[in-house]
Amino acid sequence: MYRQARYDRRLIMEKDGRSDFDLPFSDELMEDEDLVPQALRRETLDLPSLPEREVVRHYTNLSQMNYGVDNGLYPLGSCTMKFNPKYADQLAALPTVTSIHPYQDEDSVQGALRLMHELERALAIISGMDAVSLHPAAGAQGEFTGMLLTKAYHVQQGGVRTEVVVPDSAHGTNPASAAMAGFQVVEIPSSNEGCVDLEALQAAVSEKTAAFMVTNPNTLGIFEKDIEQIASIVHRAGALLYYDGANLNAVMGKTSPGVMDFDIVHFNLHKTFATPHGGGGPGAGPIGVKERLSRFLPVPRIVERDGRFRFDYDRPDSIGKVRAFYGNFAVLVRAYAYILRKGGDGLQKVSERAVLNSNYLKFRLQDAYSLPYGELRKHEFVLSAKKLKEEKGIRALDVGKRLLDYGFHAPTVYFPSLVEEALMIEPTETETKETLDAFAEAMIRIAREDDPDEVRSAPHNTSVKKVDEVFAAKEAILSWRAYKRKYGGQR
Amino acid sequence: MKQESDMLKLMGLSGVEELFADIPERIRTGKLDLPPGMSEMEVVREIRGMLASNLTCQDRPCFLGAGAYHHFIPAAVGNIISRSEFLTSYTPYQPEISQGLLQALFEYQSYIAELTGLDAVNSSNYDGSTALGEAATMCLRLKERRKFLVPEALNWEKKSVLKNYAWGPSMEIVEYSYDPYTGGIDLDDLRSKVDPDTSGIYVEVPNFFGVIDPLASTIKSEFPDLVLVVGVNPLSLGVLKAPGDYGADIVIGEGQPLGLSMNFGGPFLGIFACRQEHVRKMPGRVIGLTKDEEGERAFCMTLQTREQHIRRSKATSNICTNEALLAVAASVYLSILGQEGLRALAKLNITRAKRLAGLIGEIDEYQSPFFDAHHFNEFVIQTPVRPEKLSKLLLKKGIIGGLPLTEHVRALNEHMLLSTTEMHTDEDHDRLIVALKEVL
Numbered sequence: 057m058y059r060q061a062r063y064d065r066r067l068i069m070e071k072d073g074r075s076d077f078d079l080p081f082s083d084e085l086m087e088d089e090d091l092v093p094q095a096l097r098r099e100t101l102d103l104p105s106l107p108e109r110e111v112v113r114h115y116t117n118l119s120q121m122n123y124g125v126d127n128g129l130y131p132l133g134s135c136t137m138k139f140n141p142k143y144a145d146q147l148a149a150l151p152t153v154t155s156i157h158p159y160q161d162e163d164s165v166q167g168a169l170r171l172m173h174e175l176e177r178a179l180a181i182i183s184g185m186d187a188v189s190l191h192p193a194a195g196a197q198g199e200f201t202g203m204l205l206t207k208a209y210h211v212q213q214g215g216v217r218t219e220v221v222v223p224d225s226a227h228g229t230n231p232a233s234a235a236m237a238g239f240q241v242v243e244i245p246s247s248n249e250g251c252v253d254l255e256a257l258q259a260a261v262s263e264k265t266a267a268f269m270v271t272n273p274n275t276l277g278i279f280e281k282d283i284e285q286i287a288s289i290v291h292r293a294g295a296l297l298y299y300d301g302a303n304l305n306a307v308m309g310k311t312s313p314g315v316m317d318f319d320i321v322h323f324n325l326h327k328t329f330a331t332p333h334g335g336g337g338p339g340a341g342p343i344g345v346k347e348r349l350s351r352f353l354p355v356p357r358i359v360e361r362d363g364r365f366r367f368d369y370d371r372p373d374s375i376g377k378v379r380a381f382y383g384n385f386a387v388l389v390r391a392y393a394y395i396l397r398k399g400g401d402g403l404q405k406v407s408e409r410a411v412l413n414s415n416y417l418k419f420r421l422q423d424a425y426s427l428p429y430g431e432l433r434k435h436e437f438v439l440s441a442k443k444l445k446e447e448k449g450i451r452a453l454d455v456g457k458r459l460l461d462y463g464f465h466a467p468t469v470y471f472p473s474l475v476e477e478a479l480m481i482e483p484t485e486t487e488t489k490e491t492l493d494a495f496a497e498a499m500i501r502i503a504r505e506d507d508p509d510e511v512r513s514a515p516h517n518t519s520v521k522k523v524d525e526v527f528a529a530k531e532a533i534l535s536w537r538a539y540k541r542k543y544g545g546q547r
Numbered sequence: 548m549k550q551e552s553d554m555l556k557l558m559g560l561s562g563v564e565e566l567f568a569d570i571p572e573r574i575r576t577g578k579l580d581l582p583p584g585m586s587e588m589e590v591v592r593e594i595r596g597m598l599a600s601n602l603t604c605q606d607r608p609c610f611l612g613a614g615a616y617h618h619f620i621p622a623a624v625g626n627i628i629s630r631s632e633f634l635t636s637y638t639p640y641q642p643e644i645s646q647g648l649l650q651a652l653f654e655y656q657s658y659i660a661e662l663t664g665l666d667a668v669n670s671s672n673y674d675g676s677t678a679l680g681e682a683a684t685m686c687l688r689l690k691e692r693r694k695f696l697v698p699e700a701l702n703w704e705k706k707s708v709l710k711n712y713a714w715g716p717s718m719e720i721v722e723y724s725y726d727p728y729t730g731g732i733d734l735d736d737l738r739s740k741v742d743p744d745t746s747g748i749y750v751e752v753p754n755f756f757g758v759i760d761p762l763a764s765t766i767k768s769e770f771p772d773l774v775l776v777v778g779v780n781p782l783s784l785g786v787l788k789a790p791g792d793y794g795a796d797i798v799i800g801e802g803q804p805l806g807l808s809m810n811f812g813g814p815f816l817g818i819f820a821c822r823q824e825h826v827r828k829m830p831g832r833v834i835g836l837t838k839d840e841e842g843e844r845a846f847c848m849t850l851q852t853r854e855q856h857i858r859r860s861k862a863t864s865n866i867c868t869n870e871a872l873l874a875v876a877a878s879v880y881l882s883i884l885g886q887e888g889l890r891a892l893a894k895l896n897i898t899r900a901k902r903l904a905g906l907i908g909e910i911d912e913y914q915s916p917f918f919d920a921h922h923f924n925e926f927v928i929q930t931p932v933r934p935e936k937l938s939k940l941l942l943k944k945g946i947i948g949g950l951p952l953t954e955h956v957r958a959l960n961e962h963m964l965l966s967t968t969e970m971h972t973d974e975d976h977d978r979l980i981v982a983l984k985e986v987l
Contacts, residue, residue, distance in 0.1 A: 060644060065646070065650060065843070065844045065845070065846075067650070067653070067654055067657065068654050068878070068882050069654070069657055075883075075884070075885030075886075075887060075888055077621070077883055077884050077885055077888040078888075079888070079891055079892060079895055079969060080969070081895055081898075081899070081969070082891070091786060091894060091897045091898070091901075091921065092759060092786055092787060092897070092921060093759060093760075093761035093921050094761070095761040095764040095765075095788075095793075096752065096759055096761055096763070096764055096787050096788045096793075097786070097787075097788060098784070098785070098786050098787055098788050098789065099788070101661070101662075101785065101886055101889070101890065102661055102886070103658070103661060103881060103885060103886040103889060104882065104885065104886070105885035105886050105887060105888075106882060106885060108621070108623055108883060111623060111879065111882040111883050112623050112626070112627065114882070115627040115630075115651065115875075115878075115879055115882075116627070116630070117647075118646075118647035118648070118650055118651050119627070119630040119632040119633050119647050120632065120647065121646040121647035121650075122632040122633060122636055122644075122645055122646070122647030122648045123632065123636060123644045123645060124631050124632045124633065124634065124635030124636035125631075125635040125636075126631035126632070126634075126635045127631075127632060127635075130635075130636075130637070132637060132640070135637055135638075137635075137637060140634070140635050141587075143587050143590060143591055145629070145634070146591070147590075147591065147594050147595070149625070150595065150598060151603045151605050152595075152598035152599060152601040152603055153598060153601075153808075153810060153811070154808035154809065154810055155603040155604045155605045155617070155808065155809060156601050156602070156603055156604065156809060156810075156811045157604055157609055157611045157615055157617065157809050157811070157947065158614075158615050158809070158811050158812030159611045159613060159615070159950050160602065160609075160611065160947055161938060161939065161942050161947075163942070164601065164602035164942065164947070165601050165602070165811065166600045166601070167597050167598040167599060167600040167601040168598065168601050168811050170597055171594070171597055171598065178581060181579060181580050181581055182579060182581070184576065193673035193674065193677070193813065193814070193868075193870075194673065194866070194867065194868035194869070195867065195868060196855070196865045196866055196867045196868065197673060197677075197865075197866075199865065200865055203715075204711055204714065207714070227856075228854075228855040228856040228857070228858075228859050228862070228867075229855050229856075229865050229867050231855075231859040231860035232855035232858075232859060232860060232862040232864070232865035233865040234860065235715070235860040235861070235862075235865075236684075236712075236715050236864070236865050237714070237715040238714060238715030238716060238717065239715075241859070241860035243859075278569075279569045279570055281569050281570070281571060283571075283574065284571065284573065284574065307570070308579065309576065309578055309579045310567050310570055310575065310576065311570050311574045311575055311576055312576050315574050315575075315576055316574050324868075326868065332631075332634045332635050332872075333635065333636065333637040333638075333868070334628075334633070334634055334636075334870075334871055334872030334873075335633050335634075335636045335637065335638070335639070335645075335648040335651075335652075335871040335872050335875065336637060336638040336639070336648075336670070336671075336832065336868060336869050336870075336871030336872075337671065337814070337868045337869040337870045337871050337872065337873075338813070338814030338868075338870050338872060338873060339868040340814075341868075375711060376707035376708075376710060376711060377676070377704050377707035377708045377711065378677075378708060378711055379673055379674050379676055379677050379708060379813070380614055380674050380675065380676040380702070380704045380705065380708065380801075380812065380813075380815070381614075381615070381704070381811070381812025381813055382811065382812055382813070383812070383813055384810075384813040384814040385810050385811040385812060385813050385814075386808070386810040386811075386813070386814060387813075387814060389594070389598075392594070393590050393594055395581070396582075396584075396585050396589075396590045396593060396594070397584055397585055397587065397590045398584050399581055399582055399583040399584030399585065400578055400579035400580060400581035400582065400583065401578065401579075401583060401584065402583075402584040403579055403581070404578055404579060408563045408566075408567075409551070409563075411563070411566045411567065412551060412554060412555070412563050412566060413554075415558065415566055416554040416557070416558060419557070419558050432566065432568070432569050434566075456641065457641070457643065460641060460643055460644045465641065465644065466640075466641050468640070471856070488550060489550040489553060489554055513840075515643045515644070518643040518644045518646075519643070519644075519646040519647070520642075520643055520646055520839040520843055520845040521643070521839040521840045521841050521843070522643065522839060522840045523642040523643055523837060523838075523839050523840075523845045523846075523847045524837050524838050524839065524840065524845070525642070525837065525847050525849065527837045527838060528835035528836070528837035528846075528847050528849040529835070529849050529850060529852075531835065531836065531837065532667075532823070532826055532835060532849065532850060533835055533836040534653075534656050534660070534666065534667050534668055534669075534826070534833050534834065534835055534836075534849075535653075535656045535657040535659075535660030535661075535666055535667070535668055536653075536654075536657035536660070536661075537657060537660040537661055537666055538660065538666035538667070538823060539836055541666065
């Protein structure tokens with residue numbers, strides 16, 4: 057059995073020592089009076105002071121109470137937790153990446169501009185789109201940017217389109233992004249096959265529809281085989297078709313959003329292109345568009361002339377900016393390195409193996425659990441723990457927690473909501489058959505465990521026992537300051 | 548490969564192509580038109596070579612700031628955030644196996660709470676500019692009024708981002724002017740722009756011109772009914788009053804100065820803090836303190852009912868992936884500096900900027916600092932040479948000069964924003980002075 061490290065959980069604010077940090081120029085430090093206007097002078101500051109050694113130990117211990125892809129399988133559906141190659145990290149740490157300022161003269165950052173330009177080109181080829189912008193900081197920001205482009209496009213077309221349609225199986229970010237851009241969200245139910253219901257879509261679209269957002273393969277891992285009819289229904293209504301690229305890992309070199317007639321796509325470089333997820337970020341969410349939308353892309357665009365690259369801000373139809381500067385450059389470097397390493401053939405193999413691993417795991421597990429909807433899946437699949445719940449009172453949540461005891465991260469649970477007691481599993485292409493077998497055996501063992509309490513009370517081997525999330529929400533203590541205020545510093 | 552053929556055989560399939568049979572022929576693509584893959588060694592060589600033409604701020608003294616700053620980063624920061632248990636994990640959906648990251652993020656929130664004087668902090672937005680966009684829409688949620696006031700003295704990129712965040716909810720963004728002598732808030736103009744439809748006011752301390760404007764501390768008492776949003780450089784809070792102590796309801800900022808590389812502009816760290824009573828209207832992920840079933844201290848994501856994966860179109864924000872690793876970096880950085888280190892560094896930035904501004908001011912042709920005020924680590928100068936041209940001339944002399952302000956504040960078309968930090972030696976300052984004289 058797996059056993060995670062378990063250190064005391066004193067905050068760094070509760071530790072005491074003497075900092076050994078120092079600075080040059082110390083004789084220049086003046087008294088505060090000369091430096092800051094009286095009204096803004098700080099009276100109190102309560103931060104810890106510790107020597108470097110203690111700080112490093114503190115965070116090293118914390119890291120050992122955490123689990124990443126480098127520790128083992130992380131089959132979090134829709135998150136594409138594949139292995140993050142180390143050459144990419146090393147390249148992103150070069151001073152020619154870390155120590156360039158975004159406002160430097162273009163002549164002094166030609167290498168950076170070239171890399172971004174080439175990455176844009178590679179992403180355009182992979183997605184079958186005409187133009188790519190690297191600006192958005194994450195997938196959800198890519199969606200938001202796409203929705204702003206949609207808005208700008210319809211304004212220019214002279215129409216007032218207020219609605220965005222999404223399937224009920226869509227990632228939560230889709231409706232949230234559309235709403236942030238000011239659209240009313242219309243959710244349509246999925247068909248009995250777990251796909252977009254063409255009749256429901258037809259009924260939902262109108263002259264008010266600005267866009268339809270969909271991911272293909274969808275969140276059940278099923279390829280929307282009617283995608284051509286979907287595109288035609290959406291386009292006939294004068295709306296745009298938006299591709300949520302979270303699931304692009306399944307189809308590289310097989311099909312593309314471009315050929316499926318999508319108008320806008322976002323990429324999650326931290327998923328498909330193997331950049332590390334960093335405990336929740338940074339990611340990068342570039343977007344690709346068809347030619348008729350490229351004039352609306354954020355500024356600056358990177359343009360090349362005679363082998364020189366420059367920023368082009370002179371784009372009167374552009375929506376402007378969605379974040380400061382040009383994108384999460386250090387993430388872009390990693391993704392570009394990954395694309396070079398894999399090449400065209402390699403990326404196609406990535407998708408093939410991702411789909412093979414997913415289907416193999418599904419094949420191993422579909423009897424112990426149940427598999428609502430069709431057989432064939434792409435990069436991920438969604439099992440139901442409904443049977444276990446009825447027979448033994450074991451829910452999807454419990455299965456996930458028990459997996460932690462076996463040293464595997466849990467799948468995504470309770471999403472998509474059209475599957476009862478959902479366990480959404482995405483093994484990715486970077487796992488061996490041996491690992492998949494070990495995971496399958498753990499899942500099967502959990503389903504057959506004699507003592508359901510052992511499962512329901514899991515996890516047992518992690519740094520803490522089951523965490524009280526209800527208490528956390530009730531207390532809503534988000535800082536040590538808030539805690540001290542409430543409990544007077546008593547632990 | 549044997550593994551693959553074994554898996555296929557067990558499933559009764561003859562080839563991997565069968566797994567793609569559901570993709571209609573008409574939308575199949577051929578193989579990707581990209582070059583063949585490379586060995587790791589070739590990839591490293593290719594990318595190192597491509598980037599070698601970048602001129603770095605390690606090679607040349609760089610006087611650019613305006614939202615991205617060149618600071619010293621203690622080695623421990625990079626060391627800790629390279630630990631793959633942090634680096635290769637994701638959003639801590641399973642708290643029991645993610646206590647390390649959760650605690651590190653809670654500590655980040657705690658650091659920011661202490662610096663800003665507000666109890667509720669999220670575990671990051673994308674950057675300072677998107678934090679501003681989210682703050683504006685939060686003002687709308689809090690007051691249900693559509694107008695939001697921002698300084699004219701603001702990086703145009705932030706204005707543009709804000710405009711896009713305000714577009715969906717049809718908010719009206721109105722600018723108030725700066726005082727032409729102090730570079731601070733033009734209070735009369737601000738007063739004239741406040742009306743019954745105003746939800747909030749944004750002020751920056753230090754502001755875009757590097758000015759530490761004492762008027763910022765009076766805004767809440769003058770407009771108690773409006774949401775006060777204060778934008779900070781977190782490093783300056785080592786010596787500047789916590790905005791919560793002068794009435795800020797929301798504090799945002801760019802966290803890059805807290806131990807993050809400039810990275811050509813990203814990834815950065817969006818700081819977002821607010822008063823505890825507003826926490827349910829706040830965007831983004833938050834980590835809460837709780838206990839496990841044995842009563843031991845534990846941490847987990849909380850108040851998730853505000854978020855997109857639960858609330859979908861009714862969420863306070865669409866944000867999902869954020870900048871968690873950089874929040875951890877900021878925590879490590881603040882831990883290494885410690886209380887006295889942060890104070891000393893903040894002071895040092897002020898004194899170095901004061902020194903450089905004074906030296907430039909001694910040259911007759913330059914007016915420096917252009918504004919009569921206290922500055923943090925940047926300041927405006929008026930230059931006799933067109934600022935865009937001055938940048939090019941300085942670059943020829945091996946100096947990365949400041950930022951021409953023409954694009955940002957139209958009236959300042961003979962002006963440059965210069966930044967200096969602990970990274971510049973006296974020799975670097977002298978080099979700039981010599982160059983500024985030579986270009987005349």
